[in-house]
Amino acid sequence: MKKLFLCFVSFLFTASLLGQPYPYQNTKLSADARAKDLLSRVTLEEKAALMQNNSPAIPRLGIKAYEWWNEALHGVGRAGLATVFPQAIGMAASFNDVLLFDAFTAVADEARAKSNKFSEQGGLKRYQGLTYWTPNVNIFRDPRWGRGQETYGEDPFLTSRMGVAVVKALQGPEDGEYDKLHACAKHFAVHSGPEWNRHSFNAENIKPRDLWETYLPAFKDLVQKANVKEVMCAYNSFEGEPCCGSNRLLTQILRNDWGYDGLVVSDCWAISDFYQTNAHATQPDATHAAANAVLNGTDLECGSDFRNLPEAVKTGLVDEKRIDVSLLRLLKARFELGEMNDKPVWDIPYSVVNSKEHQALALRMAEESIVLLQNKNNILPLNKKLKIAVMGPNAKDSIMQWGNYNGFPAHTVTLLEAVRKTLPESQLIYEWGCDRTNDVAVNSLFSESSMNGKKGFVAQYWNTITPEGEPVATEVISSPFHLTTLGATAFAAGVNIKNFSARYKTVFKPTKSGDVAFQFQTNGRTSLTINDELVVKNIFANNTTNVYTLKAEAGKSYTIEILFSQRNGDAALNFDFGYLVPVDLSASIAKVKDADIVIFAGGIAPSLEGEEMRVTIPGFKGGDRTDIELPSIQRRMLQALKAAGKKVVFVNFSGSAMGLVPETESCEAIVQAWYPGQSGGTAVANVLFGDYNPSGRLPVTFYKNINQLPDFEDYSMKGRTYRFMSDPLYPFGFGLSYTQFTIGKAKLSKTTIKNNETVAITIPVTNTGKRNGAEVVQIYIRKVNDVDGPLKTMREFKRVEVESGKSKQVTLSLKPSTFEFFDAAQNKVVVTSGDYEILYGNSSDAKALKKLKVTIQ
Template structure:
């Protein structure tokens, strides 16, 4: 073992100059060669530091500090203002690969702009880098999983194709100079439960592994050419996946030809020791992981590789191989590039630019799914007076979802409807919380200052409220995301204080819970203090110790009460919300009064990132740790819908959620239903355009909406029997691929290139699609394959899709080219092949049995084994 006994001591600037000159002289060398030469100059301890996500600077080699952790799930995340697109599940509902590529391009462009602002060759801290840990392409096998919102749904083919195009957008079209590096995750077989995820062991059959859980990752690597892959927390058949060489080396690198680097999920290596009990210490867990092919540790467990080398658990050559892959990636990204690098000209003017804002609106529009429209209730007629109700009508968190950037000018549904229909045609009542026991932002109707809705906000550029406020304004509600931004334009410091004053207006007597929610930065030493005063008495005083601060008050009447909220931003916390839980009867009375003045009711119901998400601290009926125990609409919202329907006025239900919700009552009683997901910064404008008929909805469900939790297999089981549209034999509430339009499409003339196909040859399938309605619109043409001979094959499998636009009364021929993989199936041993037999293809606007379409049958003769 060789180490540098006396490292060369150079001034950081001079070292950087020498390194840059050396890199320039070797600019024609392959990144791997340059990386290997650089690694050879490092001491062992320096090498170990570079294998951890927070890689430190090595000044004498001109290497700046670089944190590999950056996020870009649906916008450049956790690093200030960015374009915030619909959550990933909403993007999937567009069924539009070109849209996903444009979104990926925007994400990496904004990441590159911020990287450039920090400067090439300079330190880049967490979330400032170009190695983006997205997309999440785990299969959304069970709607109870709280993180399913981050995925592209339940189908392997749809997920894979959307991932391929998102990755291409992230990385660009020059593999030698990627705009950023995409990291599909979590490899592999990872989709909850959140509780116990750090030590969960998945027992899955070879068939289900190859048929369901691997295909999207294969596509991401072989077609998308992802530069990185993240391995998951869980074990597979007793071995943590980050230590499985058969997955990370044999399958990923040898069989699929992966050339990039593998990073662990955060603290997954440490989990092997603490929760999987895979090895007795981190030295051995780290050695097993890097030997298997995990190059980079998100965490600090790899610090024990120094001991692992000394004890002979791993050889230095394996460490060098991983480092070479990592530094080759940094060379390709141009971390030490000069002004001539292809992306050097991307500036901060591209962050949330006008073009990106238009794309966010387009994405929100394309994601909306029309589920029901009885009696042509939608679009709403001009001049309609609308009662807007529901817990999701006016909240920021249900726009941004999780893993998000900070939206500069988000538009809630209430704001969007006021803008589109006129504020004088909109009345609003919140009506209910998302779920019993879960506080929600106090609505504008319960806050007043100087005769206007909301509170007076005084913004100080200091933390002791001294002097004259830099900014004074009226805030309709206190529901703010200020992650890595300041609400005071032009402020020279990110430390500030805000004092809100005014009146709190309880809608009626009863027991109230007032709450302050501060989005805490999870690895900070200190947090932002807050204080809430009601009638000049302190009811919540917190110096930064708790995320959820609550006070319980009994109110005997509905008179106004003075309110003051002091918030001091002295650390890195990310925003503040003033919330409540109000008496149910008082809120329903307010709803009933509001509806009396309306011609129609639009109810914004569903879930929120407060109840579904990653490892949340929540245990209320129906929810557990970020997952759900019941997929039904929470009872408080069901009561709200029943109260609205009792008015006899048209009821439009807008579901905002990150997953499927059993909307049985709404399906039976509401006049119209749309699914809007968590729609991003332009979500309110998009919903308003759809309700007004300015846009014809064409989204399709990327997941099955089941009728009941009882329809689901045990949550902890990863067996696919009874799961997703491919293996579920019951009757869904709404099927995968389902979605309506304001127009009508007809299918004719199905055509096959042959009715007798030799295994190994491609098959061309086509049909004529006609918009025979009176409105222009998009149609999502879906192609399904059914094996008529093999009882073990999926009931049906999506093998192609295209989103097409058709002017009213026009038609076009849509063609699909199916290759061997699309025509193949997987046997019990997990082997994929094209098999002889009788097959049917179906082309329509959804699945067979649930949409209008056409079908043709054909035979395959012979067989063809396919690589893994």
């Protein structure tokens, strides 16, 4: 009876407190004060749970469930409808950080609107929260790296400028009551492939000069100039320590040297690499790994090893007070976002999502991203009265245009669709021509399959190893499957990375009879059923394999069902079905014989280059490339067209630099389109037909071939990028226009300055051609007599619109940081006395640059 009475008194006492909110519930207090109060009220076990990306609810304190993991690389990712901008490398080619800020302001608005809607359902799940793990500001040091497409290129200054714009746009005004979102600088710090061994790779023997002048500047600027709220540590090791357990990176440099006070999040399951035998294996078990990560500066884990932190405290591996330091940062971040409040703090209507204004921004960004590399005899822009053939594997592939880490647009305009809108059918020929990489390809039949009135397969997912009960997610997949958990990517929102199962079902109604091949590449228990007959029980296919052939009859219905469950390790399911079509070059050329011009849409795709992939076809390995040249089948097609007397405009879609030496001979024009997003087809067509004057510039060096590249695993910058090599196919900063610009003689406000002074440079730019256009004025610096330094390094740029026949005076301020270089004697980046060359022009090519000299006393 006494015990019952005490429980009742306790209940009354607790209930009375509900009328008086705790300090952490008081929205008038600062985020810091609220966080400190809440921290004092959670248990050690609750602290460990809150330090994992999938943070559970704590009902007794009114803490809602929260998922830290969200993506917005070039639009809100993986959460349904969103405006899909060009891939990051394409946006870098715009050299327009002002437009990039506008684009990511739109992204931030869509993100808040979507999160507000998701919050109506309770706690925020994966890809629903307010903490976005973007931008990727790693240096794209080698074109073979599959994730280089996610970056802003090879140059530290360009990467910094673009990254700062992204962070400021996502996080919103710094003087706002609440942050709009939180951005994340990743992957800190020396990280740019290879993908296949990233969990065990050790970036070592990095020269201090390369570290401070190449790999760290963008991260430093995002911390000190943009106040980025999160930093993500990388998978690989740096000088023998996993990056997420690197005291030098996370404590000495990030916090002590740069004064960073935000939170550090691990890349997903990177802490597991600390003790996995096939990874870094620097710690004996998960408990030691969790303690080591926290002690060295990681606050939040994407993964589940931090559940061992209470045990680590009990065994003396880490003090609970150190746990509190990390958790305080996490709680403060949630309060800064207003996520702990009862109602959304940013009132942004859902109607902004893929609105007309945002669609227009996506188109403009796509237009500005396109780089004209070659234009023999001014074949471009094309005359709209000509008969045009559109060919190539990327002519009508909408998914290719999305890049990776993408959202899903309401509609994607392909190049073929855009040309069809530009020309009457009588002037257009479409011929597929060839596959991206294979001599035999699948003519996909997804368009002839549907379920419940929707094209494609209905996908259902369960967070159990067998499909039982109600599915946790249901969606429609209307195109060939490219599903993987590599890179810690779920098959669908709300689905586990491990211990899950799936069912994919459709009804296939062929319009013609023939042999239909079912192609799989899978890692997981997979079976195929047709019309309730189990035709393949266990599918084992490490590479794309034809596992079954259906002798289809026109007019009949075939119910297709694929069952999948994650077996062990990383799951993968790539699937397509259709008629096998051998490539016939002569037949394809015959079909375009009446065309005046052939537009060949080729290149590669995100299904070939990307994050830790199971791609093992020639030229590709694990998401990276082993060769940078155009796949052989496309090269042969272009050469055959040339031999047939056809004038070819080659549109290259890729997320990385390509070795295009043969194409400079076989093609009249070459256009670099990247992965241009939802409006990419329209943008490319506008350039091809002259409705938009191209103005993009290369954010990476285009090498002639792989022989110009050092070893991929060598992180030395020697011989890499425009800064340390001088004989490329196309140089960094290069891009042609349909008009001509003259850059006149520049003037300096001073030619002798002190090391803390700013000097102004004024550069006249004249449009001497017949069309309005945009020029990108570029400034590079070289320190005279610096034998170990770069040949030149970009330190300023400005995009300027100039009308035909007009001139503009472009004035730029060269701040003291413009002249910073690594000084071995002081072991840091500083401005030292001496002579400096200011190189200015419209690309990094020495022939395109003029010189001035300034002396620093």
